[in-house]
Amino acid sequence: xxxxxxxxxxxxxxxxxxxxxxxxxxxxxxxxxxxxxxxxxxxxxxxxxxxxxxxxxxxxxxx
Numbered sequence: 091x092x093x094x095x096x097x098x099x100x101x102x103x104x105x106x107x108x109x110x111x112x113x114x115x116x117x118x119x120x121x122x123x124x125x126x127x128x129x130x131x132x133x134x135x136x137x138x139x140x141x142x143x144x145x146x147x148x149x150x151x152x153x
Contacts, residue, residue, distance in 0.1 A: 098124040101138050 092098045098109035109123035119131040126138035135143040 092124050094124060101125045101127050107135075 092109075094110055099105045106125055106127055107123070107129060109125040109127065111121045112124050113122040115121065116131075121129050123129060128136040130136075130145070132145040134145040137143065
């Protein structure tokens, strides 16, 4: 249960990355969010149910 007000979005929500960081490990390249999601520096994610989400790379194209 999230102690924050307003509560952090749950891991199943589309905006789950908006949850607050509760444990930060930049030296290892990951953060634990309040909703149990582990976010990696390459934008990959590990959800509390064990589901792995691949890294999302942003590419910018010259106009």
